[in-house]
Amino acid sequence: MEEQSGGAGIPKATALRMPAYLRYLKAVSLSGAEYVSSASVAQSMGLSAVAVRKDFAFVSSHGRPRNGFSVRALIEDIEGFLGYRRRTNVVVVGAGKLGRAILSYEGFERYGLNVVAAFDVSPAQIGAAGGKPIYPMARLPEVCKRASVQTGILTVPREAAQRVAEEMTAAGIRAILSFSPAYLKLPKGVLVKYEDLAVSLATLCSGLSLSE
Amino acid sequence: MEEQSGGAGIPKATALRMPAYLRYLKAVSLSGAEYVSSASVAQSMGLSAVAVRKDFAFVSSHGRPRNGFSVRALIEDIEGFLGYRRRTNVVVVGAGKLGRAILSYEGFERYGLNVVAAFDVSPAQIGAAGGKPIYPMARLPEVCKRASVQTGILTVPREAAQRVAEEMTAAGIRAILSFSPAYLKLPKGVLVKYEDLAVSLATLCSGLSLSE
DNA sequence: TAGATTGTTAATCGATTAACAATC
DNA sequence: TAGATTGTTAATCGATTAACAATC
Numbered sequence: 019m020e021e022q023s024g025g026a027g028i029p030k031a032t033a034l035r036m037p038a039y040l041r042y043l044k045a046v047s048l049s050g051a052e053y054v055s056s057a058s059v060a061q062s063m064g065l066s067a068v069a070v071r072k073d074f075a076f077v078s079s080h081g082r083p084r085n086g087f088s089v090r091a092l093i094e095d096i097e098g099f100l101g102y103r104r105r106t107n108v109v110v111v112g113a114g115k116l117g118r119a120i121l122s123y124e125g126f127e128r129y130g131l132n133v134v135a136a137f138d139v140s141p142a143q144i145g146a147a148g149g150k151p152i153y154p155m156a157r158l159p160e161v162c163k164r165a166s167v168q169t170g171i172l173t174v175p176r177e178a179a180q181r182v183a184e185e186m187t188a189a190g191i192r193a194i195l196s197f198s199p200a201y202l203k204l205p206k207g208v209l210v211k212y213e214d215l216a217v218s219l220a221t222l223c224s225g226l227s228l229s230e
Numbered sequence: 231m232e233e234q235s236g237g238a239g240i241p242k243a244t245a246l247r248m249p250a251y252l253r254y255l256k257a258v259s260l261s262g263a264e265y266v267s268s269a270s271v272a273q274s275m276g277l278s279a280v281a282v283r284k285d286f287a288f289v290s291s292h293g294r295p296r297n298g299f300s301v302r303a304l305i306e307d308i309e310g311f312l313g314y315r316r317r318t319n320v321v322v323v324g325a326g327k328l329g330r331a332i333l334s335y336e337g338f339e340r341y342g343l344n345v346v347a348a349f350d351v352s353p354a355q356i357g358a359a360g361g362k363p364i365y366p367m368a369r370l371p372e373v374c375k376r377a378s379v380q381t382g383i384l385t386v387p388r389e390a391a392q393r394v395a396e397e398m399t400a401a402g403i404r405a406i407l408s409f410s411p412a413y414l415k416l417p418k419g420v421l422v423k424y425e426d427l428a429v430s431l432a433t434l435c436s437g438l439s440l441s442e
Numbered sequence: 443t444a445g446a447t448t449g450t451t452a453a454t455c456g457a458t459t460a461a462c463a464a465t466c
Numbered sequence: 467t468a469g470a471t472t473g474t475t476a477a478t479c480g481a482t483t484a485a486c487a488a489t490c
Binding site for chain 3: 055056057067068071072074075081082083084085086087
Binding site: 037038041042044045062100101102106108114115116118119120122123125126128129130131168169171176192193195199200201203209211212213214215216217218219220221222223224225226227 | 249250253254256257274312313314318320326327328330331332334335337338340341342343380381383388404405407411412413415421423424425426427428429430431432433434435436437438439
């Protein structure tokens with residue numbers, strides 16, 4: 019019993035590299051090239067050519083000896099694998115500066131992501147931004163239910179994070195992308211991914227001091 | 231020849247878990263507990279107890295049989311390992327909504343990060359935000375030189391990303407945290423970390439569909 | 443056909459887990 | 467002392483690399 023539906027059986031490490039391949043391949047596509055070899059991808063991305071071929075083989079079968087891989091086909095295959103074809107509704111909770119910046123962000127669509135609305139406790143923030151409505155927190159359960167929202171972006175201050183995250187799970191949200199540095203203690207089954215800008219930046223900086 | 235200065239020899243996987251440990255331990259500390267066992271950390275964070283002990287052993291020696299680990303000491307040791315004691319100057323390039331939100335973010339300090347200034351091509355954006363100055367792009371090299379800035383946060387639109395990233399490296403920046411989805415082709419030795427909100431969110435969503 | 447490049451099988455490497463000894 | 471918990475050594479597992487066969 020190894021196989022599951024939807025492309026499981028793919029090594030975790032391979033799956034995690036897919037977004038980076040996609041980003042690179044789109045740049046190649048833009049530059050006009052129709053084919054890439056595993057060697058050139060490897061070179062540009064700092065990987066080994068064998069690793070690249072093996073990774074590609076998991077999601078695509080458009081590699082041909084002598085020619086390499088069709089860039090277009092590869093992009094389609096990876097997007098399919100990553101599920102960027104499915105449409106997913108999400109909400110933003112916290113309509114401060116960061117929350118509003120996210121509301122105005124135009125890049126979600128091409129990943130099948132649709133921001134339905136934002137929510138905030140403060141009446142001063144109610145209204146709209148980036149063409150998306152900002153509702154009071156009280157409406158969160160109703161909106162999530164109606165739009166079948168299971169995913170939320172959390173952009174409230176540290177002190178409010180735990181309480182608000184609990185409200186989100188109560189509203190039926192099962193996955194949270196949190197920009198708050200606070201550790202969230204939530205029921206098992208709720209997925210939390212921390213997007214801590216300071217941590218990312220600090221990690222990058224220490225990478226710098228290591229590399230010399 | 232395995233040893234290097236500054237705690238090298240630590241497995242990569244271990245190092246990558248450190249920020250998550252820190253986040254969790256700070257929450258424990260706030261709750262008032264003085265000691266934690268590897269078992270309780272493992273339970274809360276979804277790891278195995280042996281893994282936790284081994285990880286902690288790489289950066290700390292404050293574990294004691296019967297008592298567990300001193301939360302305070304552990305936090306200090308991990309912060310030391312991660313280099314949050316060093317002070318590092320950074321700049322923000324692109325003063326749109328996201329750039330300004332980052333300028334106003336107060337969480338960088340505790341990681342030893344100091345945002346010196348932001349830069350933008352558009353004269354309309356020049357001024358200040360979050361108490362930090364916003365300068366025209368032309369001043370980037372000068373400011374980076376004076377403040378010894380090696381790290382930059384890139385928050386310009388996709389079309390401008392490559393050009394601006396080149397300006398940044400020309401100004402002496404050696405590590406870039408990019409919020410643009412564009413692939414950046416830069417000289418070897420320049421570290422790029424992509425912080426693609428849409429990708430993070432999409433990955434989280436597909437994690438959701440996998441977990442059931 | 444010859445040459446370039448993919449795809450696969452076997453070997454190596456690193457990380458995790460299991461078993462258990464050390465210690466407060 | 468007995469019991470709980472750490473720290474370490476050996477075994478397993480997964481991911482990467484090396485070698486080479488398959489194929490356009």
